[in-house]
Amino acid sequence: MRQSKVKTPIVAGALCVAFFLTVPLQAREPLAARIAHADPANYRHSPAVHNGPGALDYMALFDFHTLDTNLYFLHRGVIEPKSGIGAHFHNTCEEMFVIFDGEAQFTIDGHTSTLKGPAGAFCRMGHSHAIYNPGNTPVQWMNINVSAIKGAYDAFNLNDGRSDAPLETIPAFMAMHLDRAQLRPASGAHGAKAPVQYRRALDSSVSLTTWSYVDHLLLPPGSSTSPHMHMEVAEFYYVMSGEGSVTVSAGGRGGASETAPIKAMDAIPINLGDVHSFANTGNLPLEFMIVGTSRDGHKTDEISVNPGQGRGGSGN
Numbered sequence: 001m002r003q004s005k006v007k008t009p010i011v012a013g014a015l016c017v018a019f020f021l022t023v024p025l026q027a028r029e030p031l032a033a034r035i036a037h038a039d040p041a042n043y044r045h046s047p048a049v050h051n052g053p054g055a056l057d058y059m060a061l062f063d064f065h066t067l068d069t070n071l072y073f074l075h076r077g078v079i080e081p082k083s084g085i086g087a088h089f090h091n092t093c094e095e096m097f098v099i100f101d102g103e104a105q106f107t108i109d110g111h112t113s114t115l116k117g118p119a120g121a122f123c124r125m126g127h128s129h130a131i132y133n134p135g136n137t138p139v140q141w142m143n144i145n146v147s148a149i150k151g152a153y154d155a156f157n158l159n160d161g162r163s164d165a166p167l168e169t170i171p172a173f174m175a176m177h178l179d180r181a182q183l184r185p186a187s188g189a190h191g192a193k194a195p196v197q198y199r200r201a202l203d204s205s206v207s208l209t210t211w212s213y214v215d216h217l218l219l220p221p222g223s224s225t226s227p228h229m230h231m232e233v234a235e236f237y238y239v240m241s242g243e244g245s246v247t248v249s250a251g252g253r254g255g256a257s258e259t260a261p262i263k264a265m266d267a268i269p270i271n272l273g274d275v276h277s278f279a280n281t282g283n284l285p286l287e288f289m290i291v292g293t294s295r296d297g298h299k300t301d302e303i304s305v306n307p308g309q310g311r312g313g314s315g316n
Helices: 011-022
Strands: 044-047 055-062 071-079 083-090 093-099 103-108 111-116 119-123 127-133 139-147 175-177 184-187 193-202 211-219 233-241 243-249 257-263 266-270 275-280 286-294 302-304
Touching: 055 083, 055 139, 055 266, 071 083, 071 127, 071 233, 083 093, 083 103, 093 103, 093 127, 103 119, 103 139, 111 119, 111 175, 119 127, 175 193, 211 275, 257 266, 275 286
Parallel strands: none
Antiparallel strands: 044 055, 055 071, 071 139, 083 127, 093 119, 093 139, 103 111, 103 127, 119 175, 184 193, 193 211, 211 286, 233 266, 233 286, 243 257, 243 275
């Protein structure tokens, strides 16, 4: 990760926070329009991705303009049977392939193991990765990319499809599992408390960029999270299952709020200073994967906001 030679005065951080809280935001799309939905009818057929075997069908949900921080893209689609993404390096960004069902063979730095969904494998900047679906049915797939420099992307293909790679029983890489059995009663993270369940699936220690966490959150029917915001970390919430609503007010202090319905396969962007909360309005659990990317290093924060109030006290 490239380091600046010029030290930034401490006051700069405070000024940035003040900017988001006091300067009116430029006009942006309504909340419902900002929510991206993965629609298989809009997937693009893409053969030989990074010189891999077979084909993927996918679409872009977000690009590097979506969040204030360094998310480069969010892709969602399927890996066709006997297909995959060929081995390749990233030297200015980090990626994580995620599968939501079935199983796939994940490769990091030449080590290949099978993971059962929902799961993913984190690939650090300066390392190589690949994925292959050896089965006879498509696998539900996602790709998340975070760059060291906003808007910058690179890839160096190894021309290795990994379709016949030897398998290691124990993964020799950083694997992530979104297992409901590992969830525990929430105690404040993301404005959530019991009966909501929560788990941090990956923390900032895995990343060399500003990628700070991957969280797993489950809201039982009738439950909700409290309004809160972040000045240090932008997020997206991906709805793994269920339905509900999201309420967002932009600009921190005094921002007008909007509420929109959400359902499975939706992705909701939460930018710096967006006061946000979620509610389960359905009859089944509302399940999220949450990805946070910080604006500076791995700094994170959470600020509670009482309904009708612009800003509350700091949290963890």
